[in-house]
Amino acid sequence: MITVENLTVRFSGSTAVDTVSFTVAQGESFGLVGESGSGKSTILRTMVGLNRHWSGRIIINGMDARTTRQRDLARTAQMVFQDPYGSLHPRYTIGQQIAEPMLINGIADPVGRTAELLDLIGLGAKFQFRFPHELSGGQRQRVAIARALSLSPRILLLDEPTSALDVSIQAEILNLLNRLRRELGLTFVIVSHDLAVISYMCERLMVMRNAREVETLTREQLRASDVRDDYSRQLLAAS
Amino acid sequence: MTGPLVEIENLRVAFRNDDGSWNDAVRGVSFSLGREKLGIVGESGSGKSLTGRSLLGVLPDYARISADRLRFDGIDLTTASPKLRRSLRGGRMGMILQDPKYSLNPVMNVGKQIIEAIRIGDRKLSGAEARRQAVTSLEAVQIRDPERVMGLYPHELSGGMGQRVMIAMMVVREPDLLIADEPTSALDVTVRTQVLSIMDELVTRRGMGLIFISHDLNLVSKFCDRVIVMYAGRIVETLDAKNLHAAQHPYTRGLLACLPSIDGSLEPLPTLTRDASWLEAAS
Ligand SMILES: Nc1ncnc2c1ncn2[C@@H]1O[C@H](COP(=O)(O)OP(=O)(O)OP(=O)(O)O)[C@@H](O)[C@H]1O
Ligand SMILES: Nc1ncnc2c1ncn2[C@@H]1O[C@H](COP(=O)(O)OP(=O)(O)OP(=O)(O)O)[C@@H](O)[C@H]1O
Ligand SMILES: [Mg+2]
Ligand SMILES: [Mg+2]
Numbered sequence: 001m002i003t004v005e006n007l008t009v010r011f012s013g014s015t016a017v018d019t020v021s022f023t024v025a026q027g028e029s030f031g032l033v034g035e036s037g038s039g040k041s042t043i044l045r046t047m048v049g050l051n052r053h054w055s056g057r058i059i060i061n062g063m064d065a066r067t068t069r070q071r072d073l074a075r076t077a078q079m080v081f082q083d084p085y086g087s088l089h090p091r092y093t094i095g096q097q098i099a100e101p102m103l104i105n106g107i108a109d110p111v112g113r114t115a116e117l118l119d120l121i122g123l124g125a126k127f128q129f130r131f132p133h134e135l136s137g138g139q140r141q142r143v144a145i146a147r148a149l150s151l152s153p154r155i156l157l158l159d160e161p162t163s164a165l166d167v168s169i170q171a172e173i174l175n176l177l178n179r180l181r182r183e184l185g186l187t188f189v190i191v192s193h194d195l196a197v198i199s200y201m202c203e204r205l206m207v208m209r210n211a212r213e214v215e216t217l218t219r220e221q222l223r224a225s226d227v228r229d230d231y232s233r234q235l236l237a238a239s
Numbered sequence: 240m241t242g243p244l245v246e247i248e249n250l251r252v253a254f255r256n257d258d259g260s261w262n263d264a265v266r267g268v269s270f271s272l273g274r275e276k277l278g279i280v281g282e283s284g285s286g287k288s289l290t291g292r293s294l295l296g297v298l299p300d301y302a303r304i305s306a307d308r309l310r311f312d313g314i315d316l317t318t319a320s321p322k323l324r325r326s327l328r329g330g331r332m333g334m335i336l337q338d339p340k341y342s343l344n345p346v347m348n349v350g351k352q353i354i355e356a357i358r359i360g361d362r363k364l365s366g367a368e369a370r371r372q373a374v375t376s377l378e379a380v381q382i383r384d385p386e387r388v389m390g391l392y393p394h395e396l397s398g399g400m401g402q403r404v405m406i407a408m409m410v411v412r413e414p415d416l417l418i419a420d421e422p423t424s425a426l427d428v429t430v431r432t433q434v435l436s437i438m439d440e441l442v443t444r445r446g447m448g449l450i451f452i453s454h455d456l457n458l459v460s461k462f463c464d465r466v467i468v469m470y471a472g473r474i475v476e477t478l479d480a481k482n483l484h485a486a487q488h489p490y491t492r493g494l495l496a497c498l499p500s501i502d503g504s505l506e507p508l509p510t511l512t513r514d515a516s517w518l519e520a521a522s
Contacts, residue, residue, distance in 0.1 A: 014384070034427060035430065036397060036400060036426050036427050037397045037400050041397055042397075083341075083401075133299075135284075137338070138283025138454075139283060139284055142283075160424075163421075163424040163425060164283075164421065164424060164454075165283055166280070166281065166283045167494050167497045167498050168493065168494055168511040170454075171497035171499075171510050172510050174508060193425065193426060195501055196498065199502070199503075200505065210383065235427065235429060236501075238428035238429050238432055
């Protein structure tokens with residue numbers, strides 16, 4: 001479903017992602033963990049066409065990310081951003097922002113579906129008239145998840161999807177994501193600093209440090225602390 | 240300095256509904272803070288950030304705030320002039336906001352912003368010396384290649400780098416009170432440990448008071464001295480941090496049960512069934 005090959009991303013002289021490769025099968029959930037600043041968000045952003053300057057190969061559901069229009073990519077793969085405040089427009093209501101991708105793509109009954117999505121994430125339709133600044137951090141994050149789901153994408157790229165949420169809402173969102181993955185056959189790439197969340201959500205994971213892959217582990221290896229690299233061991237020990 | 244650093248009694252914050260009635264987001268919160276690490280945990284939307292913002296004086300002006308007591312180091316904040324509150328914010332009180340990148344100036348590079356914060360604290364400092372201190376402060380929060388990062392604008396930072404830049408800016412100011420709202424949620428565990436030890440040092444060495452808002456129960460129980468648990472705008476329970484896992488209130492117990500663990504079950508996570516009686520819990 002996803003192939004990333006020798007991806008390298010540079011920003012004015014510094015290398016944010018250095019020859020990173022991984023594949024994710026249809027219906028699989030793949031985790032990215034590692035040092036803050038090691039390039040995890042940059043990988044996701046590049047996959048949805050938000051970075052111009054990169055080398056390597058990215059194939060998403062058969063589409064070459066370099067030559068496919070961003071709009072077509074967006075129908076297949078949606079990203080939930082790490083900072084929900086930045087990804088929501090300050091002057092549009094929550095309802096408008098969830099409905100917007102549906103309007104652009106001519107999806108039927110955007111209003112009804114917006115209300116449905118707001119229920120799904122535990123906020124309720126009454127929130128649709130609020131503006132982002134009237135929401136708490138966790139409420140904004142849930143809106144971002146609802147918006148990503150609005151186009152019924154086949155792939156969700158989730159950047160720290162629950163780090164702004166209290167653990168009870170986190171549990172609800174993780175259960176919801178797992179249910180959607182099962183029922184709709186979705187494919188996930190999840191970035192998180194919480195190894196417990198990754199172990200719960202992902203079948204495989206890649207550990208990153210300083211723009212590079214450290215190692216790729218299966219869930220079973222993670223659970224058994226069966227790791228080869230010292231950095232992965234440090235991460236596990238501190239968790 | 241005797242007496243608590245912060246005293247809050249019956250704090251209320253309300254916003255107007257569409258029909259003109261008021262909706263209470265914070266409903267009678269009371270606590271005091273010494274030179275210690277106080278954790279605040281609780282449900283999303285329960286009023287944790289608003290409580291911190293009330294203390295700092297950075298609520299939107301359409302919010303209705305009231306309190307029987309709101310004091311910082313003996314200063315009555317309910318009657319303090321806007322000028323005094325501004326100068327407190329610039330100096331003795333600091334807050335790391337939940338969206339750190341959006342509290343930085345978007346059109347000024349990181350280095351200039353930290354240097355400015357350093358020079359507000361010590362106006363006699365030379366430019367070169369302030370710059371050197373800025374680089375050191377970024378190194379202290381484990382930023383790789385601080386010289387490069389000094390030249391970056393906020394939107395060029397990773398999530399965790401934004402948090403660390405904010406923390407560095409607060410730490411160089413050495414405030415007496417620091418309100419840190421989810422300050423480490425985007426940090427990997429090894430970097431987080433180092434950053435927490437810097438904050439811890441400010442508390443133990445300089446006698447700073449720290450209000451640490453977080454949803455990470457394990458972290459709070461390890462790092463803080465006391466923990467306040469909030470639910471729907473109220474405090475439902477206050478605990479010694481080390482006893483968090485022995486919490487009594489069903490909401491707190493429910494929270495603990497929702498946590499996934501590295502080697503835990505893969506069945507759906509337990510979720511909370513919220514009980515109407517929790518809304519009326521003693522505050
Ligand atoms: N637009 C940009 N211009 C310059 N540098 C950038 C830009 N975007 C990202 N970077 C740099 O790329 C590196 C990787 O950033 P990225 O956001 O991918 O890290 P991350 O692994 O997601 O970290 P975190 O866990 O802290 O969110 C960082 O050094 C960052 O400063
Ligand atoms: N400017 C505002 N206008 C209207 N309602 C607001 C405003 N700011 C906050 N609220 C509401 O007040 C409640 C408390 O918000 P607060 O930001 O304090 O929550 P929180 O406990 O910090 O949650 P989180 O963990 O999600 O950050 C929320 O229901 C929120 O929607
Ligand atoms: Mg990131
Ligand atoms: Mg908050």
